[in-house]
Amino acid sequence: MTERRNGVPREIQRFTANELAQHWVLLITLVVLTLTGLGLFAGDTWLGRTLISLEGGIEARGTIHRVSAVGLMLLVGWHFVYVVFSERGHRQLMEMRPKTQDFRDTGTLLAFLLGRRGAMPEFGRFTPLQKLQYWGAGIGSLTMVATGLVLWLHTAAMMVMPKWVFDVTTIVHGYEGLILFALLFGWHLYIVHLSPGNFPLQSTFLTGRISTSRMRREHGIEYRREFGEQKPPAEPRAGKGEAR
Amino acid sequence: MRAAVLIAALSATVAAAQQPPAAAPAAGNQPPVLRQCLICHGRSEFKKVASDGSVRPLFIDEGELKRSIHARWQCTDCHADVEKIPHADALATVNCQRCHFATNPVGAPQDVNYDAYTKSVHGRLRLAGNIKAPLCQDCHGTHLVLKHDDPASRVNKARVPETCGRCHLDVYAQYQRSVHGRALLGKGNLEAPSCTDCHGEHSIMAVKENSSDVAVGNIPETCSHCHGSVAFNTKFNIPINPVKTFKHSFHGIANELGSKRVAQCASCHTAHSVLPAGDPASSVYPANIPATCGKSDCHEGANANYARGHFHIDPSSRSSGIIYWVALFFKVLTTSTLIGLIIHILMDLVKKLRMRHAGGHGGE
Numbered sequence: 001m002t003e004r005r006n007g008v009p010r011e012i013q014r015f016t017a018n019e020l021a022q023h024w025v026l027l028i029t030l031v032v033l034t035l036t037g038l039g040l041f042a043g044d045t046w047l048g049r050t051l052i053s054l055e056g057g058i059e060a061r062g063t064i065h066r067v068s069a070v071g072l073m074l075l076v077g078w079h080f081v082y083v084v085f086s087e088r089g090h091r092q093l094m095e096m097r098p099k100t101q102d103f104r105d106t107g108t109l110l111a112f113l114l115g116r117r118g119a120m121p122e123f124g125r126f127t128p129l130q131k132l133q134y135w136g137a138g139i140g141s142l143t144m145v146a147t148g149l150v151l152w153l154h155t156a157a158m159m160v161m162p163k164w165v166f167d168v169t170t171i172v173h174g175y176e177g178l179i180l181f182a183l184l185f186g187w188h189l190y191i192v193h194l195s196p197g198n199f200p201l202q203s204t205f206l207t208g209r210i211s212t213s214r215m216r217r218e219h220g221i222e223y224r225r226e227f228g229e230q231k232p233p234a235e236p237r238a239g240k241g242e243a244r
Numbered sequence: 245m246r247a248a249v250l251i252a253a254l255s256a257t258v259a260a261a262q263q264p265p266a267a268a269p270a271a272g273n274q275p276p277v278l279r280q281c282l283i284c285h286g287r288s289e290f291k292k293v294a295s296d297g298s299v300r301p302l303f304i305d306e307g308e309l310k311r312s313i314h315a316r317w318q319c320t321d322c323h324a325d326v327e328k329i330p331h332a333d334a335l336a337t338v339n340c341q342r343c344h345f346a347t348n349p350v351g352a353p354q355d356v357n358y359d360a361y362t363k364s365v366h367g368r369l370r371l372a373g374n375i376k377a378p379l380c381q382d383c384h385g386t387h388l389v390l391k392h393d394d395p396a397s398r399v400n401k402a403r404v405p406e407t408c409g410r411c412h413l414d415v416y417a418q419y420q421r422s423v424h425g426r427a428l429l430g431k432g433n434l435e436a437p438s439c440t441d442c443h444g445e446h447s448i449m450a451v452k453e454n455s456s457d458v459a460v461g462n463i464p465e466t467c468s469h470c471h472g473s474v475a476f477n478t479k480f481n482i483p484i485n486p487v488k489t490f491k492h493s494f495h496g497i498a499n500e501l502g503s504k505r506v507a508q509c510a511s512c513h514t515a516h517s518v519l520p521a522g523d524p525a526s527s528v529y530p531a532n533i534p535a536t537c538g539k540s541d542c543h544e545g546a547n548a549n550y551a552r553g554h555f556h557i558d559p560s561s562r563s564s565g566i567i568y569w570v571a572l573f574f575k576v577l578t579t580s581t582l583i584g585l586i587i588h589i590l591m592d593l594v595k596k597l598r599m600r601h602a603g604g605h606g607g608e
Contacts, residue, residue: 043497058501113591155543163553168570170494171559175574179581187585195589196596 005233008212012226015208016088022079023205026137029071033144034181036065041174066152073145095125098135102128122220133188140180147173211235277318280329282306308388311396340380360446365453376411383407402428404438418516421525435470442466458515463508464490464499483563489556505541512536521555528555 004010015023039051039061055061082089106128108121126134150157150169158166193202204210212232216223223232284290285304292300309315320326322338343352361367361380369377381389383399390397398407405425409416419425419439427436440448442458449456457466468487470476477485490496490509498506512528519526527536530551538546557564559571 040494040497043494044491044500048497049501052501058498058503110591113588113595115595155545158543158549159545159547160549162549163551164566165553167553167557167567171567171571171574175571175578179578182578182582182585186582187589190589191592195592196600 006230008227008230008232010233011209011211012215013208014204014210014215017208018082018089019092020205020208022075022082025071025075025078026141029068029075030141030180030184032068033065033072034177034185036061036068037174037177038181040065041177069145069148069152072141076141076145096131096134098128098131102131123218124221125219127218129191133183133191136183137180137188140176140183143176144173144180147176277320278306278309281319304387311390312385312388313391314389337379338381338386344380357446364444364446364448365450366448378411382410401434401438401440402432404440405429408439415516418514422514422516422518423520423523424518435476437470441469458510460504460508461499461502463510464496467509484556484558484561486556489558492558493556507542511539511542 035051036055039048039055042048043052052058052061055064083093084090105121105123108117109128111117112120147169150161150166151173154166192198192205193200212223212227213235216227216232282304285302286306288303290302292302294300314322322342323335324342325332325336341358343350344354344358345352346354348354362371366377370379385398388396390400392399392401394400395402397403405416405419405428409419420429424436427433428438444457449459451458451460453459454461456462464487471482472487474485477483486509491500495506495508499508514527517525517527519529521528521530523529524531526532533551534546534548537543537550543550554564554567557567559567562568564571
């Protein structure tokens with residue numbers, strides 16, 4: 001189907017439809033949860049009051065937040081089943097495991113960015129920064145779900161825990177949400193879409209496809225495992241491919 | 245009304261009463277009509293016994309009349325329907341607006357209060373025909389009207405609770421035992437609130453009306469008139485800033501945004517029985533917290549756990565204990581995460597733009 005050079009196709013499928021769907025659910029629920037959550041987090045400022053009034057008032061804000069939270073919890077369950085019981089999902093999880101090499105690679109990458117090293121380190125299927133984003137979003141979501149359930153079921157929760165534990169939970173939920181927001185809608189967005197070379201939109205999250213030339217550049221180890229030392233065809237179109 | 249009227253020495257007064265007031269002999273600075281009225285009303289035993297046995301004293305204390313701000317007026321200036329003696333059994337209710345209207349020629353004070361009164365819950369009920377609702381004279385007094393800054397005035401701050409309490413008995417009893425009532429009535433502390441400081445004076449509205457100063461949504465604002473001031477709270481040994489911490493809390497934010505379901509000040513502290521948390525009779529005394537939080541429609545089933553922690557938490561104050569430290573940890577974590585992410589983004593941006601300028605392959 002795709003044009004080949006030395007047996008290397010121009011593009012390959014990096015993510016399955018199932019994985020893209022999970023990304024969409026996460027994207028939508030986290031955007032809604034962040035907007036409705038930030039409204040309350042900053043509820044005594046103009047920003048919070050504006051957000052809450054746009055969301056239809058304090059009661060509607062809560063309902064929207066909890067409906068989205070149910071969506072996120074279903075996704076967490078879906079993802080758990082996917083990475084534990086499906087062969088493809090389990091392989092992805094194994095690739096995501098943090099390794100000591102990741103820490104060395106991160107150091108090399110920082111040295112490269114600072115101009116102290118001439119070449120980027122070579123990465124496998126997932127780069128150390130991608131692993132950090134995955135585990136950050138994963139652990140962050142689990143924390144948010146756990147603390148959020150306590151806040152949702154506050155009357156019952158406070159029957160079994162002292163008030164101060166509940167108050168600590170409230171603090172953790174608020175700040176953890178803020179960190180997750182910065183991680184995904186600041187850092188992740190920059191790395192994937194806003195950085196030079198990817199700007200304004202990098203389409204892997206829509207199609208699941210990556211150009212082999214980008215794959216060779218950003219996931220060199222994975223590329224060689226797949227295609228050996230063969231060179232890939234030229235980049236198909238500007239702005240297509242996958243993030244470093 | 246059929247009533248047996250016991251009038252002592254009535255016959256002796258008739259002739260005098262029928263003379264025109266201007267011709268009556270004035271004794272001292274007493275208004276001429278007063279002399280005639282006091283022939284009957286100046287007697288302490290003068291009273292009316294109704295057919296149901298109830299007794300209505302009709303004695304008027306001349307000393308009160310003289311101390312009243314209205315001392316210079318004649319009885320008939322207010323009781324305008326008395327034209328001869330003996331007068332009719334049932335006289336019309338005195339209407340203060342005979343003098344107290346805008347542009348009146350006698351200089352009687354008139355401001356927006358009368359309008360405010362007619363729109364108030366008292367005024368509306370009275371105008372609708374409920375004679376239990378108060379008129380001006382029910383609060384300001386009848387034969388002894390004094391300016392509000394006179395300590396003997398019924399509308400003087402320290403006497404307002406008693407005045408309102410004549411009708412609102414239960415509330416008066418609760419208020420007297422509260423920290424506010426003890427301070428004002430017991431210690432004479434005029435910084436403590438009287439009824440009118442929270443409810444308003446002429447413009448009192450029913451609690452369920454949104455325009456009431458003590459409507460659910462307006463209570464925090466009303467309490468903040470005093471408790472919003474750090475100096476005030478410090479002076480009365482209130483260790484936290486109750487208004488600021490409330491506004492930061494979920495209850496405060498939801499209340500501010502119009503939720504009627506969340507707790508505001510009076511939900512936990514009560515309206516009229518406010519007491520310090522250290523007082524075992526207080527609704528916010530630790531042992532009473534489960535009952536206070538566990539009200540129906542609030543946190544039904546609340547137990548002792550609800551009292552295990554601080555209230556009115558200010559996460560940025562060390563007095564909040566573990567909350568302070570956890571909040572501090574997360575502030576540091578959030579800030580350092582943000583700084584780290586921004587540094588990485590800047591490093592990446594600079595490197596890629598440089599490589600692009602150098603014709604490298606950092607970009608596309």
